[in-house]
Amino acid sequence: MSTRIVVADDHPVVLDGIRLMLESLREYTLVGVATSLREIVSVCAETHPDILVLDLNLEGQNGLDLVPELRQRHPALQILIFSAYQSSSLTKKALEAGVDGYLLKDASKAEWAEALSHITQGKMYLSKHLKAGEGLRFDTQPVSTAFPQLAALSEQERKIIRLTAQGLTEQAIAESLFISKHTVHTHKKNIFRKFRLHTNTDLVKFAYENSLV
Template structure:
């Protein structure tokens, strides 16, 4: 992106927000539209609606909650990257930054920001991304570099990082107490496919039974609650 084009987009920025919390959407709208030239060109609580509505809204950037009632922000990021390859994505989250941020970046997002950050950091993150740079918190950037520099070990966190995004979605839903049929409904896949993912999870995590998987997932989610 040229400098002239960067400044043009920064001066007149169209933002599309995907978040299933009305208060969050309202707060983002007021915050972002308080900046001269910036406007929300669209907003939705739904991953499915985002896929159909975002391309028509012609956004300069997408701001997406990582977990939605009808989908997964990571999967949505992949889908929107395919539909709108030139439009950058900023992921917002109330969940463990150290665990989710790498997944978000691998899925194609250009930035990751905790919802607990100061409001001015959201504006700063969007500006940085529109300049063609990645955005993560300074602390997270150091954490990623530290992890990349150390030898591979078999800790739980590292084992979970090796799961595919869909495997992780199934693991998370198991940990939240959902049964196979409900997981299938939430992810819009078959019961048989969920059972296949369960087998993959047991194999990758070195677990012997479905009960072990349930215990492991529940314990993980309890230890990594919303901030």
């Protein structure tokens, strides 16, 4: 009998990719998909999956907020976080919430198979990049409460954050990205506003705390 899986992610391309991957793993069956926290509750109630693959950010809401309710409704459900976030503090937060594994979105098909196998056997699984060699430190790093805003950062904004953290001026960033200094300044103003930052020092600290560099 195959293991029944529900996938919760609000990106159609991601859902299609997971669907194709699961079709190639005969021991698993995709029985439902959800794109919001509300849909997760209804889809799990209808399909009674063995495993829920859960993105952390769904339409601006934190997927971890739903874990206690899911645990109460479906005690045997195993939850595998599937996320682009690789902050050690966020990983710790997810494990403390009671999930059964944490897989990064760059995972290969082989790692997917390994993760699902561990979970179905009742074992915890952490993505290879989150294991000891990558410094999964359960330390005093603050856990960001801005998951939706982090997910909404554009690639251009992420580049500007990384270059600022490297000590580049706005002019140097503009030249590096082939955009105007005014555009860089506007992006930085928007970043500061989103995350309530005030100085470049604040931005650099924020970037390192949230694994943006």
